[in-house]
Amino acid sequence: MNLNKIAENIYEIKPKSLMVRLKGKIEKFEMKVPVHIYANEYILEKIKQDRTLDQISNVTCLPGIQKHAIALADAHQGYGFCIGGVAGTNATDGMISPGGVGYDINCGINLLKTSLTMKEIQNTLPNLLNTIFNNIPSGLGSKGKLNISYSELDKVLNEGVEWALENDYAIEDDIKHLEENGCLNDADASLVSQKAKQRAIKQLGSLGSGNHFLEIQKVDKIYNKVIAKKLGIFENNQICIMVHTGSRALGHQICTDSLRNIEQAMKKYKIRVPDRELACVPADTPEAQNYLRQMACAANFGFTNRQLITHWLRESFQNTFKRDLDALGLHLIYGVCHNILKIEEHEIDGKKIKLNIHRKGATRAFPPGHRALPQDYRDIGQPVLIPGTMGSASYLCVGKPKAMDLSFGSTAHGSGRVMSRTKATKMFSGTKVKEDLGKKGILVKAASMKIIAEEAPGAYKDIDQVVQVSHNLEIVEKIVRLVPVGVVKG
Structure with a gap:
């Protein structure tokens, strides 16, 4: 693959003919736009180890694609699109590709802050983690705690977190601090197959497996104290919590049905x-x-799923510390989507046009002043949540103006795998990983040792380098570095 370094941390593949073998025949396709890869040398070498560059080059052949196709710093091989990939097509007649969203529709992150410090939770952390683990269903095939009817499920699919608010699983402040206010309005539950609903109805309010997690973190470093304060972060060792999960089997079935x-x-x-x-x-x-209407249903399920977990997480803290929400300061900073397709307005060649923005393993990163942001964050930019591994840091950043030009207002969604889960289980012992993390002061609760091996820190890129690339490019600004102290894995 012919790569040109066109600026610091920016590599380009120029448009060319691609010769591809399809059904035993060699066929010719034309790249319609360039590929831009945002990476340093370390990350680029990791990206070259799988089919990421081939996959993002193939994306440039989609009819109606605009400007460029992007591989972000966490990019790795996925289904069709690479994970950590972004592409925009003309909103009127450009292509819509489910592979550009993926199977785990609206996998995403909620980040909550507390007024607690590490010193205050140190002695109660094992008990707190056990309470959370017992209170929030996790693991492969895990079922939620709710017993809802199909008519109620349809309301979840159509209304998103508004349903949670109506049923006392959310507060008003949560909704305004979620991307899209926790609901994609084009959802139509009547289009979703019965098979998808059957798979979904028992899973609402569950963490699931794979790289999904709930993580208790402490503030390790504050880079911008002014913006951190506006986000509710005041000091090192302050406790925060990340919730990472998505639409579970519902998203998978909707993607499967739609691809067919x-x-x-x-x-x-x-x-x-x-x-x-x-x-x-x-x-x-x-x-x-x-x-798009079914995808919106899965997105609304994902928003609601994280909200229910957020609710039970709050209950776990309240029961452990015998304080109410306000006394705990347990409030949502922001919630973001990772795998989603949005119709957005972007500027290309001096003209504003509407695009179908496919973000697969990518986080929206809108700059200050953007009308999609809540009023209290509009002067600082969108909070951008970039998790690492259970043995490394995570970051709270904010979107910057250059993101709109460089990446359609997007950035990395995590550190990005460097090996498959199968390879990770051969290379790492779950028991040994858990022991090593314990020595670093990180407690882990998981449904199985296999999950811990699959998600071993060594199976991922260096999160500090991934985030630094986006920071250097001024796509985002680093605000707070967080490190894990207690982890619940599916």
Whole structure:
């Protein structure tokens, strides 16, 4: 792959012809825009070890793609699109590709702050972690604690966190501090298959497995005290909590159903792509609109799922410390999506146009002044949450103006894997990883040792380097560095 370094931390693949083997035949495709990779030398070497560069190059062949396709600093191989990939297509007739969102629709992060310090929780941390682990269902196939009807599930899919507010699982302040206020308004639950609903109805309010987690963290470093204070972070060793999960089996089934329909429809619209995993249809077709409305349902489930976990997390803290929410200062800083497609306005060649922004393993990072931001953050930029591993740091950043030009207002969503889960289980022992983390003062509760091995810190890139690339490019500004002290893994 011919890479050119065009600026510090920016590499480019210029448009060219791609020769691709499809069904035993070599076919020719044209890259319509360049690829931009945001990386340093360490990250670039990691990215080159899998099919990331091939995948993001294939994305540039999608009809209607605009400006460039982007591989962020956490990029690694995914389904169709690389994870850590961003692409924008013309909103009227450009392509909609489920592979550009992925199976875990609206996987995302909630970050909560507290008024507690590490000194205050040190002795109660093991008990607190046990309470949380017992209070919040986790693990592969885990079921939620709710017993809801299908009509109630439809309300969740259509209303998102508004349903949680109506049912006393949220407070007003939560909603205004969630991306899209916790609801995509185009959702239509009547379009979602019964199979998807059957898979979803028992999982609402569960963490799930894989890289999903709930993490108690302490503030390790404050880079910008003025902005940190506006976000509710005042001192080192202050306790925060991250919740990371998504739409569970619902998102997976909606993606599966939609890919099947869209693959069939491609023949009707005479669309060719260099990889069948990039199955797509024009945005103005019934198939695209059907997918977008179902995707919105999965997104609303994801928002609500994190909200329910946030509610039970609050209960766990209240029961452990015998204080109310305000006394604990246990409030949501912000909640972001990772795998999502949004119709947004962006400037290209001096003109503002609407685009279908596919963010797969990418975090929105809007700058100060953007109308999508809550009023209390509009002067500082969107809070951007970038988690690391259970043995490394996570970051609270804010979006910067250059993000709109460089990355369609997007940045990395984590550190990014450097090996498969299968390889990680061969390289790492879950028991040994847990012991090593314990020696560093990090307590871990997990559904199995296998999960701990799969999610070993060594299976991921260096989060400090990943975030530093975005900071150097002025896509985001680092505000706070957080480190884990207690982890619940699915």
